[in-house]
Amino acid sequence: MSESKKMAGGMTPTNRAILIAAALLLVAAIGYAIWRDSADSAPKKSVEATAPPGDQLAALEARTRADPGSAEAWMQLGAARFDMGEFAGAVTAYEKATALSSDSAGLWSALGEARVMASERDPMPAAALAAFDKAIALDAKDPRARYFLAVKKDVGGDHKGAIEDWFALLADTPQGAPWEADLRRTIEQVGAIHKIDVAMRLQNTQARPLTANEMPVAARAIPGPTRADMEAASQLPKGQQDAMIEGMVSGLEAKLKANPKDVDRWVMLMRSRMTLGETAKAAQALKDGIAANPAAAGRLKAQGQLLGVPGA
Template identity: 85%
Template sequence: MSESNKMAKGLTGTNRAILIAAFVLLAAAIGYAIWRDSTPAAPDPIAAAGAAPSDQLAALEARTRREPGSAEAWTALGAARFDLGDFAGAGAAYEKAVAIAPDSAGLWSALGEARVMASERDPMPPQALAAFEKAIALDTKDPRARYFMAVKKDIGGDHKGAIEDWFALLADTPRGAPWEADLRRTIEQVGAIHKIDVAARLGSTQARPLRPEEMPVAARAIPGPSRSDMEAASQLPKGQQDAMIQGMVDGLETKLKANPADVDRWIMLMRSRMTLGESAKAAQALKDGIAANPAAAGRLKAQAQMLSVPGA
């Protein structure tokens, strides 16, 4: 059976419309920023690659030697060192990263956090505070910097002010963010220590729903194509629509061969294959995506699980 016949067999009218819409808007979809990917410590490169920590750390250090001008390489190394409890080492790596990418609020707040964790005596060393202030100056919504600036208030005796800031952060927190539970616990504990009643307010303050652009690629609803796009597609016979989609999928694979580091496109390819009923090809896309991006293995597997890719 030819590839076009296989595709036609498993492709419903609804799936065909979804895929056409997806590819029409692929350029907009690529470059999305889910909340966790907006901070440098998001991926766990040690766990994601499945290698021994020492081996993976050595690989990340080797990458910084090969790519000393890459903020991404230094960020990955900083995240790995942080996860291993080497906070001073993480700070040193993040310092390299911010020197290369000084306009990244997430990098500055990661540096501040590493400096806080590396400090044995001062709970808010001046160098850490300077990093958080830089992050806030770049992005007033940076969650990590906001959290630690409230910590500074608490340390300085302004416990109510700190709690107010944490509540404001909680209200701005995307639902399911990894810091939500810790943030609630902090508010509860500081309130208990200083006899500030937070129970009722804590119960009524909920993290906000995810915005469409914050949804994971695999789960996010695809915006509909424009009226002209739909009219153009609807004028094509079914066979030509299927050929169009096959060409789009082939084009996506071609782009991945040219740039295999584009994780979003691997996720899009898995989604397309599953929508076409080509689960074996989706599984192969997962394997190929991980092989090309071992540090993103955790994210790729998580997205593949949401898509029900075999072996994810």
């Protein structure tokens, strides 16, 4: 069957499974683009980020009306709509953003992703491919565009070519990146479906070390007790050591009780619990953080995966 006929016939169960995996993987890839693009500036909080989902969306829409020339405003609206499953609306917002900031690979690949997810029949619409090609032209390393261009090969029947491209992406993936596990799972699943042996290669292909600019919020942008802090505490007498560590974590928990909408502090609490080896409490922090911030569930889970939190 030709590629065009496969496309016209709609999504097969295999194609749909790959795209569902892509949706999960690329939530994290959005985070990668944000980390890289904002590496030279401190994370910014907004009123919209702490509002309930409906209010958040309304606030972002109001911002685009007040400042229609802001690519950042349209980008944030596109991301919010995408997170809420409003893919067609996300496409519209990202199209506005790319028109205003045409040199951002991350915006183009986000537009391509939204176009893929908005498509009800064609698993890889031409408009999405055009956006991914634009992203790659601007940044040949853009992980989201690379992932989806490999999906196109798989959908078109070039399963080995797709797996080769995913392996190349895996080799370029920063160690511990939240999408690494999903990328490995995609390679494994496509290999199994098409009887391509990938087990040994998966075992031997390791993600590369993170650079400082790529270091995500869980490890770089959010202050709080680090492993170095814990090592310093270990040099104190036992009583002082316990008091210091407990004081750090108790302080975090107190602040979260006062303001459970502070997503950054939930990440800090998860990191602190994992540093202390309290994995069950880290998992509970993830659960509580999501309960308090359902709109940030994707981000919290991605950070939890990066930190190794059980159940993330």
